Each structure stands twice: as C-alpha cells, then as structure tokens.
Amino acid sequence: MPKVKLNQIRPFLNLTTLSPDALVARANAVKTGITNNPAYPNPPVDPATLKAAIDSYLVASADGLDSKKARAERDKQHIVLIRLLRQIGHYVEANSNDDMPTFLSSGFEPVSPRTPPQPLPPANILGVDQGTTGQLLVSIKPLPKARHYELKYTPVVADGTPAASTTITLPSAKAAAPINGLTPGATYTFQVRAYSKLGFTGWSDSVSRMCI
Known part of the structure; x- marks a missing residue:
C-alpha cells in the first residue's frame, strides 16, 4: 500500500529562544486559549495553575531584582513556566486532530513546515x-x-x-x-x-x- 503522508501540526516548543516578554505573551495566549475550550477539556495543566506560574515568573523578573538569589529564582520560575507550556503543547498536539483552526484556538503557534530542497536554476x-x-x-x-x-x-x-x-x-x-x-x-x-x-x-x- 502507498504511504499516506500525514500533515501533522506541531506546536512551537523551543521556548527557551523567546524573550521574557514573548514568553509571557505566549503563556497568556495559551491560558486564554485552553480556558473553557471544548477541544481541550482536560489539559494536563489547568488555566489557574498556568496563571499562577505566569504571575510567579513576572514577580521574579521584576526590575531591580538583580542579586544572585533573585537571578536564581527568576531562572527557576522561567524553567517552571516553560515546562508547563510544553506539557500543554504536547496535549494540544495530540488533541487538535491536525485541524489548524482547532490547533490555533489553543493559543500555540505551529512549527513552520520544512521546505523541501528545490532544484537550482540553470547554470550560466x-x-x-x-x-x-x-x-x-x-x-x-x-x-x-x-x-x-x-x-x-x-x-x-x-x-x-x-x-x-x-x-x-x-x-x-x-x-x-x-x-x-x-x-x-x-x-x-x-x-x-x-x-x-x-x-x-x-x-x-x-x-x-x-x-x-
């Protein structure tokens, strides 16, 4: 039988590359997206827990907190928030049924598909x-x-x-x-x-x- 190519939609989860502001914006979008969303009735992290993690990260990232202890706390909350988002992201990937509108309703952005190699134009x-x-x-x-x-x-x-x-x-x-x-x-x-x-x-x- 011929192989069927699945157009699987994957969430962008390389979250360590995001700036603090972009990470918070993505987390808030996901919090809004999964709240009372019938497509995602049982997320592994509920919206209230995600909101608490966002708030903790914002507090730890506040201006003026630049001691060694403050930096350690900020890094800790950064990791916590990313881990929660990744858990939700895998859940969204498994439950979106590869339907783009359903996927986007979660607040996640999809990973851009890889462009296959293209032939070169004629040499000259x-x-x-x-x-x-x-x-x-x-x-x-x-x-x-x-x-x-x-x-x-x-x-x-x-x-x-x-x-x-x-x-x-x-x-x-x-x-x-x-x-x-x-x-x-x-x-x-x-x-x-x-x-x-x-x-x-x-x-x-x-x-x-x-x-x-």
Missing part, C-alpha cells in the same frame, strides 16, 4: 575575458544553494575533429575562474554546471573565446 556563464597570455578568465553566475560548480572547456579544432574536453571543479563562483595553460590563437568553448543537494544541473549553453 556570464562572460569569458582575456587574462595573461595563455589564460582566460571565466565568470560564472552564482547560484543560491550551489555547493560547487564544474567548468568544462574544449579547444575548437578547425577541421571539426572532436577534441578532448577538460573539466575542473570550482568551489564557488564569487570570482572569475582562471583557466591557464591555453594555446594562444586557439579558440575554446566553455560550459558550466552547478551541484546542489539534488545533484547537478544540466550543462549551460557554450560560450566561445579565442585565447591570446
């Missing part, structure tokens, strides 16, 4: 310029999320005989890539492709340039 050579004698400088368009690039160059033979190509790996496209050891007077074609989490792009259109 911006230009080929002359460097020193026997050197060409190849400028590549930088692509977001590209891990590295492969640059292929091939001498153009006058009679049309196929010539061997050389492929080099470039870690980035921030600067023009110097291609050394070329034959002055010879023409070369260049193509590039980029590599990402999903693999390589196709080869770009070729760009030709005579080396001097």
Whole structure:
C-alpha cells in the first residue's frame, strides 16, 4: 500500500529562544486559549495553575531584582513556566486532530513546515575575458544553494575533429575562474554546471573565446 503522508501540526516548543516578554505573551495566549475550550477539556495543566506560574515568573523578573538569589529564582520560575507550556503543547498536539483552526484556538503557534530542497536554476556563464597570455578568465553566475560548480572547456579544432574536453571543479563562483595553460590563437568553448543537494544541473549553453 502507498504511504499516506500525514500533515501533522506541531506546536512551537523551543521556548527557551523567546524573550521574557514573548514568553509571557505566549503563556497568556495559551491560558486564554485552553480556558473553557471544548477541544481541550482536560489539559494536563489547568488555566489557574498556568496563571499562577505566569504571575510567579513576572514577580521574579521584576526590575531591580538583580542579586544572585533573585537571578536564581527568576531562572527557576522561567524553567517552571516553560515546562508547563510544553506539557500543554504536547496535549494540544495530540488533541487538535491536525485541524489548524482547532490547533490555533489553543493559543500555540505551529512549527513552520520544512521546505523541501528545490532544484537550482540553470547554470550560466556570464562572460569569458582575456587574462595573461595563455589564460582566460571565466565568470560564472552564482547560484543560491550551489555547493560547487564544474567548468568544462574544449579547444575548437578547425577541421571539426572532436577534441578532448577538460573539466575542473570550482568551489564557488564569487570570482572569475582562471583557466591557464591555453594555446594562444586557439579558440575554446566553455560550459558550466552547478551541484546542489539534488545533484547537478544540466550543462549551460557554450560560450566561445579565442585565447591570446
């Protein structure tokens, strides 16, 4: 049987990253959300207990309380409040039936879903310029999320005989890539492709340039 992908709604519970004001705001939203909410009839922490924890944290966080003992109490109440919210969050996750309006009525915010990797746009050579004698400088368009690039160059033979190509790996496209050891007077074609989490792009259109 094919696998069924569940769109599970998860609450944001990385609460230690919130500022004190944001934590209190989230706790108050949850307190309001679970109070007399038919979707959550038996929360593991009742609204009165959560309110008491919010009040204790606010008292411990009051301005002017900066002694070692006061900081320890503030940290303690901070942990207590976060633990209560996490208990409620897991309960909400289990009882919202993955229905977004029901979930949001709890006062929690959902975790943003991960965006799957996207294919890179086509790779592109911006230009080929002359460097020193026997050197060409190849400028590549930088692509977001590209891990590295492969640059292929091939001498153009006058009679049309196929010539061997050389492929080099470039870690980035921030600067023009110097291609050394070329034959002055010879023409070369260049193509590039980029590599990402999903693999390589196709080869770009070729760009030709005579080396001097």
